[in-house]
Amino acid sequence: MSPKSEEGRSAEPPSRSAGKATDPARGEGAVKLTPRPGLYMITCPGAAAKELSERLKRTDGIEVVRTIPAQAKGGEPVVVAGMVANVAAALRNAPGPALIIEPDHSLIAATWSMADPAVTTTVGPGFTTTIQVVGAKDEPVARAEVHLLGRSWAAQGITGADGKVQLTLFGESPDSVSALLVKPRTGYWSLWTEAPAVDADAVQQVTLRPLPADAPGWGAKAMQFDQLPARCRGKGVKIALIDTGAAVSHRQLAKLSQGMDVAGGSAKAWAQDPAGHGTLSAGIVAAWSEDGGPPGYAPEAETHICRVPPDGRCSDLVVALDYCLDAGIDVVDLGFCCRHGSMIVERRIELAKRMGMAVVAPAGNGGDSVQFPASSPHVLAVGAIGKQGAAPLDSPHADGAAAAILSDGYFSPAFSSAGPEVDVCAPAVAVLCCQSPDGYAAVDGTSVAAAHVAALAALVLAHHPDFRQAFAGRNSQRVERLFQIIKETAQPVALDARRVGAGVPDAARALGLTVPANAPAGRAGKDTQGSLEAMRAAFQLAGLTPSAPGRVARGPAMVSRAPLTPAGFAPGATASLAELRAAMAEAGLRPLH
DSSP: OOOOOTTOOOSSOSOGGGGEEEOGGGOTTOEEEOOOOEEEEEEOTTOOHHHHHHHHHTSTTOEEEEEEOOOSTTOOOEEEEEEOHHHHHHHHTSSSSOOEEEEOOBOEESSOOSSOOOOOOSSSOEEEEEEEEEOTTSOBOOSOEEEEEOSSOEEEEEOOTTSEEEEEEETOOGGGOOEEEEEOSSSBOOEEEESOOOOTTSEEEEEOOBOOSSOOOHHHHHTTGGGSOTTOSOTTOEEEEEESOOOTTSTTSTTOOEEEETTOOOTTGGGOOTTSSHHHHHHHHHOOOTTSSOOOSOTTSEEEEEEOOTTOBHHHHHHHHHHHHHHTOSEEEEOEEBSSOOHHHHHHHHHHHHTTOEEEEEOOSSSSBOOBTTTSTTSEEEEEEEETTSSOTTSGGGHHHHHSOOBTTEEOOTTSOBSTTOOEEEEOSSEEEEETTTEEEEEOSHHHHHHHHHHHHHHHHHHOGGGGTTTOSSSHHHHHHHHHHHHHTSBOOSSOHHHHTTOBOOHHHHTTSSOOTTSOOOSOOSSHHHHHHHHHHHHHHTTOSOOOOOOOOOSSOOOOOOOOOOTTSOTTOOOOHHHHHHHHHHTTOOOOO
């Protein structure tokens, strides 16, 4: 592999031939198996990009693939290089300035796949059948994933323009088929059928239900977005989506105009999304709904798209975060996960926090421990919840509701990663989203949950008075305050806190439009308790007492203990001594002096 420029990107590690050597004793053409080179990220605190790159180029066994200069003050250059593991180990222990060296791990797009990749075998008997997928009016449904599951094996395919796909299931018979899963790309609900009647060498027709035309989806009500006034649309805030791009061909996303491609593609490469992952989050955050369709929750925010390819690596996150720092982004929605941590990415995230940029990330869809970067203590980690009745009963979306413990109709889907790092949870099952190139899909995954919370974070920064006053500066306190407000105004749900954190964020409470669950009440009554609460609220507004005791915010986000804005007082108001005396008098108390 030839080295690329600083702007270029290598999607694959060095050639495998670099890890083989000819062995004459075994005859001509035989090779001796040796370790295969992998990609590593290297940084050296205090070193310049050129100095670090030249040092590595002079080292035997290292191929410099990519150099990422430090874009922000306090950042560090990163070099991506190919080498075998023993060379990396020797480099760590080499004399000279200490290097941080770690594998450049692959990323995972955080939308749950409802079925594992098909496993097939050519051993044993089998059968072939054709599945034709149609809509309610018998119209063929193209580009639908069809999974045919047997007792031991599975087959999958994509429907053509006629809605048909031919599948061969080896090692099975029609009677051993256990389930059929159909996942349309746009326009229809997915379908899950157990023990379907399948005939060999025949065409089986499957009919899908259309998605509701203009329904806003259950997530808007769950997070109280539907209670916000029309003026709360995120104007003045910058939000970035680090994902697989966004399809500006979609009528609701045509106003998106800023972004970048970490792979160094064309200037408008970010505006395409063949993978169909980033468009989902873009719709939740930025979709305009003048002509119908699910509305975005922060459409007036300045939205930037940072396109990472589906086979992206941690080094791509470094490039994207540097772009965000340079562009003065306020909130980052990071749509990828990694099964391994990264100290280098972590240092970029910590720098982002110090510069007042909040990072929101999905907990992951592995059903196990919280994945990186959501596991970082400087990130707001978002788990998944579903809502009973949000999808048809024959849809795979509804499967989790039947098996999970419910709380007010909510359930925690099995795919959502869990752990003490989870801060909050958000809608992530049967969520209606924009889909590329210009359609809609019902999807599952913690990435769509994170997009809901990132949109709320943009609204809080744009419209909460704290961020025009005490927390207006771009620093870590701003980020901590933002996370605190989102977590402490969340609606608790009676589910495992390791899965849902502080609960479901409440947009109306977070923006100070209703009374927070753990905040003191306003002057709502004549009784003594109401008067005491009013007095405490007045003291809080005057800054004379700490915040009222309440449930401890869960998760790792480093939140300060500044009091929330008390309800019952106009934003920006100050409490006078007369108001404090009046509150004490209502409570039957009198000052000592």
